[in-house]
Structures are given as structure tokens and as C-alpha cells.
Amino acid sequence: MKVGIIGCGAIANIITTSIVPENNGIEIAYFFDKDIERAENLASFAGGVAALDFDEMVDNVDLVLECASPDSVKHFAPKILKKGRDMIVMSIGAFMDMDFYHEVEQIAKQNNAKIHLPSGAIVGLDGIKAVAKFGLKEVSLITRKSPKSLGKDIDDVEVLFEGKASEAVKEFPLNINVAATISIACQRDIDVKIIVDPNVDRNVHEITAKGDFGEFKTTTMNYPCAANPKTSMLAALSAIRLLKSFNETISVGM
Numbered sequence: 550m551k552v553g554i555i556g557c558g559a560i561a562n563i564i565t566t567s568i569v570p571e572n573n574g575i576e577i578a579y580f581f582d583k584d585i586e587r588a589e590n591l592a593s594f595a596g597g598v599a600a601l602d603f604d605e606m607v608d609n610v611d612l613v614l615e616c617a618s619p620d621s622v623k624h625f626a627p628k629i630l631k632k633g634r635d636m637i638v639m640s641i642g643a644f645m646d647m648d649f650y651h652e653v654e655q656i657a658k659q660n661n662a663k664i665h666l667p668s669g670a671i672v673g674l675d676g677i678k679a680v681a682k683f684g685l686k687e688v689s690l691i692t693r694k695s696p697k698s699l700g701k702d703i704d705d706v707e708v709l710f711e712g713k714a715s716e717a718v719k720e721f722p723l724n725i726n727v728a729a730t731i732s733i734a735c736q737r738d739i740d741v742k743i744i745v746d747p748n749v750d751r752n753v754h755e756i757t758a759k760g761d762f763g764e765f766k767t768t769t770m771n772y773p774c775a776a777n778p779k780t781s782m783l784a785a786l787s788a789i790r791l792l793k794s795f796n797e798t799i800s801v802g803m
């Protein structure tokens with residue numbers, strides 16, 4: 550499988566440096582970034598191409614992995630899907646715009662393409678998907694991050710946001726992909742609280758789900774990526790797992 554990457558930052562670096570040395574049938578062949586130097590650095594590590602021409606990249610790969618920004622998803626996804634190429638999207642907040650969601654879903658269907666949204670920086674999405682249509686009554690997310698990772702300079706614990714995921718994504722587009730992922734998985738606008746906490750050095754996500762099935766709670770305490778404190782290591786690892794799953798015969802925990 551040939552892959553092209555949009556966005557050669559923290560997530561792309563972790564994915565590329567993990568996948569390339571394994572030589573396991575996943576060839577990351579093209580790298581695209583608005584900062585060409587970043588694309589060149591990763592291309593040189595992977596023995597791939599730093600793409601100057603976006604269309605040329607899409608024409609020459611089976612799948613495009615987006616790890617750039619929500620705006621890049623809105624700009625590039627329709628073009629990629631119209632060419633019948635599959636996508637993995639990391640900037641999942643883009644899909645909280647329901648008009649966009651339905652537009653790209655339609656384009657993907659018409660062109661026999663698939664859009665994959667990895668579980669990202671949380672655990673528990675398998676359970677949420679399983680119970681979504683079976684009496685799920687309540688889903689909530691509490692995200693707790695350090696001032697650094699939220700770009701704040703404060704000394705006390707503060708609730709930055711309390712409301713619906715669709716609103717959280719507008720206010721914190723680069724920080725709250727997790728809320729978007731859960732909302733899309735259970736097809737509802739979940740309750741979100743974002744807390745900035747000077748006492749934590751991890752990105753902490755607590756999910757609670759209640760319904761006819763019973764109840765579960767998960768807590769994920771993520772180490773941030775060194776290259777980008779907003780981003781959790783686990784987010785990149787979940788994309789690596791997803792990429793590898795395409796070549797597997799037996800799937801578990803999907």
C-alpha cells in the first residue's frame with residue numbers, strides 16, 4: 550500500500566519513523582506540507598518524495614493520511630476522495646461541521662473511497678460504538694490539560710469550557726479532536742468539559758458512558774509529543790495501528 554502524508558509535523562514524524570524501518574508492505578511514498586522543509590526532512594528519512602504538486606501525490610498513492618489541520622481536511626478531502634483514494638484523517642474536528650461531513654461522505658460513496666477516523670488519544674471508543682444504538686443515555690468527556698498544551702499562562706485550575714462538543718471544537722479546534730471523535734462514534738453532540746490544570750503534565754481524557762447496557766468510565770493519561778505538547782503520543786500510535794490493520798487477516802477489537 551502506497552501512502553501520501555499531508556502535514557509533516559509531530560504525528561507524521563512518529564508514524565514515519567515507526568513504519569518505514571519495519572518495511573512491512575506500507576510504503577510512505579509522498580510527503581506534503583506547506584512548510585516544504587518539513588516535507589523534505591521526512592522524505593529524506595523515508596526515501597520518498599517531498600511533493601510540490603499535490604495532485605501528483607494523490608494520483609500516485611492508494612491512501613492519503615492527513616495530519617495537518619482541520620482547514621486542510623476541508624480543503625483537500627473532497628479532491629482526494631473524488632480521485633477514489635482512501636483517507637485517514639487525524640484532524641477529526643473538521644467532521645463536526647455536519648454539512649461537510651455529509652458532503653464528503655457522499656463524495657466517498659460515489660467514488661468508492663473510504664474515510665478512516667482513528668481512535669486517536671482515547672481508549673473506549675470500541676465500547677461507545679458498540680452501545681451507540683442500544684439505549685445509550687449519556688456520554689460525557691472531561692479533558693484536563695496543562696497550561697502549556699492549551700497555550701495558557703495561568704497558575705490555578707480553571708474550567709475553560711463546559712458545553713457541547715460542537716461548540717468546543719469551534720473554540721479549541723486543535724485541542725479537542727477527542728470530543729469530535731466520540732461524538733461521531735455515537736452520532737450525538739456529547740457533553741464536554743475542558744479544564745486547564747497547572748498540576749498535570751499529561752493530556753487526560755475521562756469518558757463516562759451510561760445506558761441500558763450498564764456504565765463504563767475510561768481515563769487516558771497521555772504523555773504529550775515532545776514536538777507538539779497539544780498532541781498526545783497515543784494519537785499517532787492509533788494511526789500506526791490502523792495503517793497496519795489494513796494488511797491483517799484477523800481483526801480484533803474493532
Ligand SMILES: NC(=O)c1ccc[n+]([C@@H]2O[C@H](COP(=O)([O-])OP(=O)(O)OC[C@H]3O[C@@H](n4cnc5c(N)ncnc54)[C@H](O)[C@@H]3O)[C@@H](O)[C@H]2O)c1
Nearest residue numbers: 556558559560582583616617618621639640669670780784
Ligand atoms: N485525532 C486525534 O486524537 C488527534 C490528536 C492529536 C492531534 N490531532 C490533530 O492532528 C493534526 C496534526 O497534529 P500534529 O501534532 O502533528 O501537528 P503539528 O503542528 O506538529 O504538524 C502539523 C503540520 O501540518 C502542516 N500543515 C498545516 N496545515 C497545512 C495545510 N493546509 N497544508 C499543508 N500542510 C499543513 C504544518 O506546517 C505542520 O508541519 C492537528 O490538526 C491536530 O489537531 C488529532
